[in-house]
Amino acid sequence: MGSGSGTFHENYAQDMAIFRTKGQWGVLFAFLIVLFVCPLFSSDRILTILTMMGIAVISVHGLNILTGYCGQISIGHAGFMAVGGYTSAILCAKLGFPFWVALPCGALAAGIAGFIFGLPSLKIKGFYLIMATIAAHFIIIWTIIQLRSITGGPDGLSVPTPTIGGIVLSSKANYFYLVMVITCLATLLAKNIVRTRAGRAFIAIRDNDLAAEVMGISLWSYKLQAFFIGCVYAGVAGSLLLHYFSFASTDQFPFMDSVWYLGMLIVGGMGSTTGAIFGAVALKLLDELVTMAGPVLSAAVAPQAAASLALISHGLVIIIFLIFEPRGLHHRWEMIKAYFRLWPFSHEVLE
Amino acid sequence: MTFFLQLVVTGLALGMIYALIAIGFVIILKCSEVFNIAQGHFVLIGGYLGYTFLVPLGLPIWAALGMAIATAIIMGLAIERLTLRPLLGQPVLAVVMVTIALATVLGGLATLLWGAEYKAYHGLLPTITLKIGTISIPSESLIGLIVSVICVVLLMLLFRYTKIGLAMRATAEDLAVVQSVGIRATTVYAVSWVIACVVGVIGGILLGGVSGANMELAEIGLKAFAVVLLGGVNSIGGAIVGGIILGMLENVAAGYLDPLLPGGGLAKVFPFIVMIIVLIFRPYGLFGLTRIERI
Numbered sequence: 001m002g003s004g005s006g007t008f009h010e011n012y013a014q015d016m017a018i019f020r021t022k023g024q025w026g027v028l029f030a031f032l033i034v035l036f037v038c039p040l041f042s043s044d045r046i047l048t049i050l051t052m053m054g055i056a057v058i059s060v061h062g063l064n065i066l067t068g069y070c071g072q073i074s075i076g077h078a079g080f081m082a083v084g085g086y087t088s089a090i091l092c093a094k095l096g097f098p099f100w101v102a103l104p105c106g107a108l109a110a111g112i113a114g115f116i117f118g119l120p121s122l123k124i125k126g127f128y129l130i131m132a133t134i135a136a137h138f139i140i141i142w143t144i145i146q147l148r149s150i151t152g153g154p155d156g157l158s159v160p161t162p163t164i165g166g167i168v169l170s171s172k173a174n175y176f177y178l179v180m181v182i183t184c185l186a187t188l189l190a191k192n193i194v195r196t197r198a199g200r201a202f203i204a205i206r207d208n209d210l211a212a213e214v215m216g217i218s219l220w221s222y223k224l225q226a227f228f229i230g231c232v233y234a235g236v237a238g239s240l241l242l243h244y245f246s247f248a249s250t251d252q253f254p255f256m257d258s259v260w261y262l263g264m265l266i267v268g269g270m271g272s273t274t275g276a277i278f279g280a281v282a283l284k285l286l287d288e289l290v291t292m293a294g295p296v297l298s299a300a301v302a303p304q305a306a307a308s309l310a311l312i313s314h315g316l317v318i319i320i321f322l323i324f325e326p327r328g329l330h331h332r333w334e335m336i337k338a339y340f341r342l343w344p345f346s347h348e349v350l351e
Numbered sequence: 352m353t354f355f356l357q358l359v360v361t362g363l364a365l366g367m368i369y370a371l372i373a374i375g376f377v378i379i380l381k382c383s384e385v386f387n388i389a390q391g392h393f394v395l396i397g398g399y400l401g402y403t404f405l406v407p408l409g410l411p412i413w414a415a416l417g418m419a420i421a422t423a424i425i426m427g428l429a430i431e432r433l434t435l436r437p438l439l440g441q442p443v444l445a446v447v448m449v450t451i452a453l454a455t456v457l458g459g460l461a462t463l464l465w466g467a468e469y470k471a472y473h474g475l476l477p478t479i480t481l482k483i484g485t486i487s488i489p490s491e492s493l494i495g496l497i498v499s500v501i502c503v504v505l506l507m508l509l510f511r512y513t514k515i516g517l518a519m520r521a522t523a524e525d526l527a528v529v530q531s532v533g534i535r536a537t538t539v540y541a542v543s544w545v546i547a548c549v550v551g552v553i554g555g556i557l558l559g560g561v562s563g564a565n566m567e568l569a570e571i572g573l574k575a576f577a578v579v580l581l582g583g584v585n586s587i588g589g590a591i592v593g594g595i596i597l598g599m600l601e602n603v604a605a606g607y608l609d610p611l612l613p614g615g616g617l618a619k620v621f622p623f624i625v626m627i628i629v630l631i632f633r634p635y636g637l638f639g640l641t642r643i644e645r646i
Contacts, residue, residue: 067444073444073447119631120627124630127386127443127584128634131576131626131630132627134573134576135623135624135627136627138573139624139627210644256455262448262451263448263452266445266448302466304462304466305463307462308459308460308461308463309459310459311456311459312456314452315452315456316452316456318449318452319434319449319456322441322448322449322452323434323438323449326441326445
């Protein structure tokens with residue numbers, strides 16, 4: 001089997017590998033090097049954008065496992081982020097836990113919350129489940145506001161700057177490294193979770209839950225596992241978000257964020273780890289474009305134009321993707337790759 | 352006791368408006384199996400349209416209502432043709448997401464056109480005062496009650512005696528049969544969206560007359576979901592009963608429990624608690640059809 005005459009996989013491990021060719025390993029290392037060198041050259045603003053993208057990617061990975069792979073649609077993801085974020089913020093601020101302990105605790109708390117609100121998924125699906133998760137978001141946020149003595153209620157809660165092993169993560173660059181390491185690990189984990197027995201069970205449940213159950217897949221166990229895993233991701237993302245701002249407030253988890261995470265999944269392409277990254281990055285870039293265009297529009301048209309532009313542009317992007325590119329950017333990306341791979345015989349691109 | 356009855360009566364009027372809005376949702380769902388998350392935003396647009404026609408344009412109430420309904424009809428037709436028709440036959444998530452996206456676009460338009468500000472127009476709707484025993488019924492609630500009842504009766508007549516109403520009922524029953532006898536399903540879908548827009552806009556004007564128009568009107572949509580889940584998503588009668596129950600429960604619970612809870616705002620989260628309880632214990636609501644699935 002020579003090099004240069006195609007890719008040949010001689011055993012199962014090679015066939016299942018995430019990075020199958022030397023070229024892919026090369027691209028991976030180049031990407032990682034660029035990622036970890038970029039704080040040296042970028043401004044604080046760019047680092048903030050990249051950090052926010054990283055947090056969104058983590059969150060969307062969770063939603064992708066839950067919605068994209070297991071088919072359990074959740075529009076309460078920001079609520080579960082709030083559970084994780086607040087848990088780790090409270091542990092750090094009130095009980096003096098170190099950050100590296102509080103983060104997994106937050107993730108676990110979010111996972112348990114997901115588990116509880118996932119219980120209705122055993123009886124209901126589709127639209128009913130959507131409503132249940134929307135309700136979950138509002139009930140979580142309301143509970144946080146009611147528990148004023150612990151969470152600070154509407155006044156918010158200030159969170160100490162996280163430290164890991166003596167390093168204070170006070171600069172944007174430090175925090176960027178933290179988020180990027182976790183994002184890369186989360187991506188690797190997500191990619192692997194969907195290749196396990198559980199991941200295959202999720203796909204079977206998504207494609208037809210009754211058929212899956214008949215084949216011996218325990219819906220009870222796997223649906224709740226999907227909720228748990230998805231919400232653990234949300235908890236990590238939420239806790240990173242709150243520690244980044246050193247302040248916890250329910251305003252950081254608006255209902256529309258829950259919708260946008262699903263939007264990211266649709267724009268990126270459901271049921272694909274790469275798609276989750278594409279979607280999160282694309283919608284965050286759109287956010288930045290809107291933020292940049294906002295002041296110009298406000299001056300030119302009306303003061304409220306900026307706020308409405310954000311809503312209208314996001315809504316239109318999702319509508320356009322659903323109508324014209326329902327399989328998302330990830331599918332388009334695969335088509336482009338296939339085009340170049342088959343060139344010059346690319347008259348027939350197989351899907 | 353008077354306090355309790357007062358809460359029940361205002362709750363009844365509020366519940367009737369919820370029921371009206373929820374009916375729009377149920378009609379779309381029955382005809383085209385689309386879960387319309389944007390229903391609350393029709394209410395929002397309605398509230399602001401009412402303001403525009405009544406205050407800056409200074410139209411009389413009947414003309415304002417007519418203009419608002421005309422706008423709603425155009426809006427319904429445009430929404431159905433541009434966003435829902437290309438997605439016919441797509442999975443639930445795609446259709447629900449497109450209506451969510453629609454909701455944000457409508458919210459954005461409302462922000463752009465009316466600046467997301469509070470616009471009051473109390474007192475422009477006609478006033479009627481009624482007192483039964485010791486309970487006085489607020490005029491706005493009474494108007495809401497009357498208009499909602501008229502709308503519901505008109506819809507019932509439409510479904511019973513007109514050709515299109517019959518076609519809509521038939522489509523809800525069995526799409527394949529309807530198509531085989533030559534009824535255009537797309538027309539039925541368009542009409543169902545128009546009706547949903549119209550009842551949403553009327554509900555918006557009624558609620559705007561009570562508390563003024565602001566962006567929070569869109570949240571009524573979320574209450575309408577609780578109503579339809581309680582009543583059963585595919586039952587118009589269920590929507591009415593669910594609306595009345597939820598309106599009363601919400602008013603009574605908020606009246607008695609809000610003073611006890613420090614943050615208040617129970618009325619806001621109450622529909623969601625009802626929703627979760629219904630979904631766990633009776634997922635198909637009071638009058639909904641239980642779905643039986645085969646592989």
